[in-house]
Structure formats: structure tokens, C-alpha cells
Amino acid sequence: MKKKIAIIGSGISGLTAGFELSKKYEIHIYEKNSYLGGHTHTHKITENNKKYYIDSGFIVFNNKTYPNFINLLKKLNVNSENTSMSFSVNYPFEDFEWSGKNLKSIIFKNKNFFSIKFLKIIIGIIKFNFIAKMNKKSFLKIKIDTFLKKFNFSEEFKKYYLYPMCASIWSNPINKIKNYKTHFLIEFFINHGLVNLFFRPQWKVVKLGSNKYIEKIIRLSDIKFFLNNNVKSIKTSNDQIKIKNKNKLINYDYLIFANHANEISKILPNNFKKQKKILSLVDYQTNDACLHTDSSLMPKNKYNWSSWNFIKAKDDTARLTYWMNYLQNLKCKKNYFVTLNSNNLINKNKIIKKIKYSHPVFKHNKEYTYKKLQEIQGLKNIYYCGAWCGYGFHEDGVVSAKKITNCLM
Structure with a gap:
């Protein structure tokens, strides 16, 4: 029987972690919104009976500073095209x-x-x-x-x-x-x-909208998604994490927080004082x-x-x-x-x-934030990732997720 991992947040970090770990674990992703993707948000517009896909959150990336995100797109066989910045x-x-x-x-x-x-x-x-x-x-x-x-x-x-x-x-x-x-x-x-x-580096966009990589992750994995599910608290005991889903407590072997640092702090129990202090480094x-x-x-x-x-x-x-x-x-x-x-x-x-x-x-440089975060990674089988672990961009989200998947694979 596969061990179970809960991931809170379906942005680039949560989706990357879930996609990689789904090969070995049973993955449940909890998302407070009605859509997957966090800042990846594509809108379908119809003009003169033709469809256009327009992004309102994550839009651009480049070959030089987004190598891990580009590798993910290649793995998913998602196409990109050049843009002008x-x-x-x-x-x-x-x-x-x-x-x-x-x-x-x-x-x-x-x-x-x-x-x-x-x-x-x-x-x-x-x-x-x-x-x-x-x-x-x-x-x-x-x-x-x-x-x-x-x-x-x-x-x-x-x-x-x-x-x-x-x-x-x-x-x-x-x-x-x-x-x-x-x-x-x-x-x-x-x-x-x-x-x-x-x-300067050549900038790119995902062809037909950034949502294309989300569609591929859904298609190529057996992740279970729970939309409109705003997790407000967790319980921990004996290396197990309990999360309420539709008035039912579900046990997990590991928990990965892939949402914003301030949201994580509100979800954690009051006795996680060190974790809350470190998470407060980012506003x-x-x-x-x-x-x-x-x-x-x-x-x-x-x-x-x-x-x-x-x-x-x-x-x-x-x-x-x-x-x-x-x-x-x-x-x-x-x-x-x-x-x-x-x-x-x-x-x-x-x-x-x-x-x-x-x-x-950001109150501090990313090295300081990352160093402090390592002090709490994996404690009580709980991990933390997100674009906020770096500069706040898609590449940072992928990198932070990969560091966790390397620990758990």
C-alpha cells in the first residue's frame, strides 16, 4: 500500500511536487480556489467565433533563469513561443x-x-x-x-x-x-x-496559455484534487498528520505546504512557534x-x-x-x-x-530565508515549498518543490 501525502496549494510548487511524487505515493492536493494553478490563471476569450487564451497571473519565462521550469515543460511536452519584453x-x-x-x-x-x-x-x-x-x-x-x-x-x-x-x-x-x-x-x-x-535573455510564453502545463499534469498523473477546500487547521500525532475533508478526518504520512507563508502560519497549530517565526520572514x-x-x-x-x-x-x-x-x-x-x-x-x-x-x-535575501527554512523542513513529517522560498517566481517554485521531492523519493 502506498504512503499518502497531502499537499496544500495547487500553484506551481504544489503541482510540481505532486506530479513527481505521484509515481511513488498516493497524492491528495487541497486547493482553496475553484481552479488549479494559483498564479497560473488562463482565461478563455471568444472573439468572432475564435478562441483566445489569455493569462492574468504567471505569463513569461526565459531560457537562462528558468531551467527547471523549462525541463518540466519538456517532460510534459508543452510548447512555448518567443515573446517581446x-x-x-x-x-x-x-x-x-x-x-x-x-x-x-x-x-x-x-x-x-x-x-x-x-x-x-x-x-x-x-x-x-x-x-x-x-x-x-x-x-x-x-x-x-x-x-x-x-x-x-x-x-x-x-x-x-x-x-x-x-x-x-x-x-x-x-x-x-x-x-x-x-x-x-x-x-x-x-x-x-x-x-x-x-x-538579454529571450523571453517566452506557454503557447495557448500557461494553463496547458496544468492540463498535462492532471492527464499524466493520478493525483486526487480537492477544489474549494480551504484547509484551516491540521492535527499531528505519532508522525501522522490529520486533515479535515468534508467533515471527515483523513490521515497522511507526510504533509507538504505549497501555499503562501502567511497562510501556512495560520494553519499550523499554536505550538509550532519556531515554524511560525521563520514563516514570518516573508510578508x-x-x-x-x-x-x-x-x-x-x-x-x-x-x-x-x-x-x-x-x-x-x-x-x-x-x-x-x-x-x-x-x-x-x-x-x-x-x-x-x-x-x-x-x-x-x-x-x-x-x-x-x-x-x-x-x-x-521580502525582508531578507533568499539565502537567509532558505537557510532558516532548512531548520524546520521535515520536522513532524511536514515540508514547506513555494515561490516565496526564492525570488517569488515560477522557477523558484519548481526548485523549492524539487528539493522536497529529492528528500522523499
Whole structure:
């Protein structure tokens, strides 16, 4: 008889762990939502009797920094296609916008190119990339805001480039980005080729929507899924874990938490004090996402329309709009967008779907968090994984799951 493993959370980490372990164990995955995938969330849109698949959570990956995720796609025989990654910044109340789609868009299509403001941005980018490549250990503990002041970076560089870029990457407001550790940011920029002006990695999307890999995992495994099942507590005794499912307690030999750190902390019994303390190293920011067709949140100059489009509100909110036609190579008449934290600004008649996502806010570099996590992995046959164990992205989720499957296989 196979031993039983419960996995709480059906995001990339839970699905990866479940898929690998289902060859040896009986796997039950508990998911609080009505769909599998967590931040992998694909919506089917019909336009002129043709179907299009649009992602609103996880969208892009690349060959350089997502090797384990790419191996998973290959194992599942899921196809991908190239996409174009570009970034625009728009301060509408200052009549200032620019995009880094390509050299032509920066120089010839940018009315601000010859301004002192824009010159300071370019100088700041070159300076930041140069210093980042030095990667000194002295950067390890100081906050990014302190680092930028220490090296006399211009306000223009911070305001119109670095902070919008980071706020967009981690879906966090700028005031929280300022408290990120410098080493964490620099390591991420280096690993993702963001400190190179040229020879950046080729970005990709899953063909016909990211949900394709979930469909394959369901088809190729015998995992039992329990949707709309929000596990609120567990019981442990004699190396057994008990989980309530439809008013019935089910015994498991192992438990893998693959949900958010703050959710795990609420589920664990009160006597798991060390675990709760370690899990508190990661905070979360809730973001409203909206799939829609309203172009009013895009740059005024259509030539500046990019994959990611940051608009600075007068408050500190990170308002980011993804142009899905450009990102997912959609050949349709309408333009489709996914916008964060701007539901009140979107034409109600053009809204397709509203969603809430939670994104991690990191207090420490990933090495410190990972080191502390090892102190509790496997205690009482309970394991922890998730994208929050790294930088918060799909590759981190796969890596964290594989570390657990290596222990249990």
C-alpha cells in the first residue's frame, strides 16, 4: 500500500511536487480556489467565433533563469513561443513618458530623449549596471534606498526607472520596494540579465496559455484534487498528520505546504512557534488584477505601448498594465490588457474579469530565508515549498518543490 501525502496549494510548487511524487505515493492536493494553478490563471476569450487564451497571473519565462521550469515543460511536452519584453514608464500629471522597447523607440520616438531628465536616467542605468556587476558583500544588508543615496544616484533614475521597474517586477508599491535589501535586488538583476544593455535573455510564453502545463499534469498523473477546500487547521500525532475533508478526518504520512507563508502560519497549530517565526520572514501584498479591453491606462503615444506599462498615480500605488496581445502574440482585433490596482479607473463596460493575487514582500535575501527554512523542513513529517522560498517566481517554485521531492523519493 502506498504512503499518502497531502499537499496544500495547487500553484506551481504544489503541482510540481505532486506530479513527481505521484509515481511513488498516493497524492491528495487541497486547493482553496475553484481552479488549479494559483498564479497560473488562463482565461478563455471568444472573439468572432475564435478562441483566445489569455493569462492574468504567471505569463513569461526565459531560457537562462528558468531551467527547471523549462525541463518540466519538456517532460510534459508543452510548447512555448518567443515573446517581446519591453517596459514603459508614464507620469501623466508631469506629461512625461518613455519606453525601452528598442533603441529606436528610446531615441527617435521619445520627445523627452534630449531632456536633462532623460539624460540622468540613462546615466543612472549605466552607473547602476556597472556597480551591480561589482556585487560587493557590503551591499548585502543595506536597503536599496540607502544604497542609492550612498552612491549619489539621481532622483530621476530612481523615480523614472529603478523604482517603477522593481514595483512592476514584484507587484509591490514603491514604499515597500525602498526597503528591499540591495543584495536581493542586485542578485536578481544580474541573474535575469537586467544589468546588460545588450544580449538579454529571450523571453517566452506557454503557447495557448500557461494553463496547458496544468492540463498535462492532471492527464499524466493520478493525483486526487480537492477544489474549494480551504484547509484551516491540521492535527499531528505519532508522525501522522490529520486533515479535515468534508467533515471527515483523513490521515497522511507526510504533509507538504505549497501555499503562501502567511497562510501556512495560520494553519499550523499554536505550538509550532519556531515554524511560525521563520514563516514570518516573508510578508505579502494583495493586488487587484483586472482583465479588460480599456486602453486608457496605456501610454498616450501608442509607439510607447510596451509589454509592461507602469503608470505612476499621485499616491504610491504601483499601477501596471500588461499588453497581452504583444506578450502572447494574440492575432485578434481587440486589444486585451491585465492591469493591477486600478479597477476604479477602468471602464466598467470593458471589464472581463476581476481577480485578487497576493505577492510576496521580502525582508531578507533568499539565502537567509532558505537557510532558516532548512531548520524546520521535515520536522513532524511536514515540508514547506513555494515561490516565496526564492525570488517569488515560477522557477523558484519548481526548485523549492524539487528539493522536497529529492528528500522523499
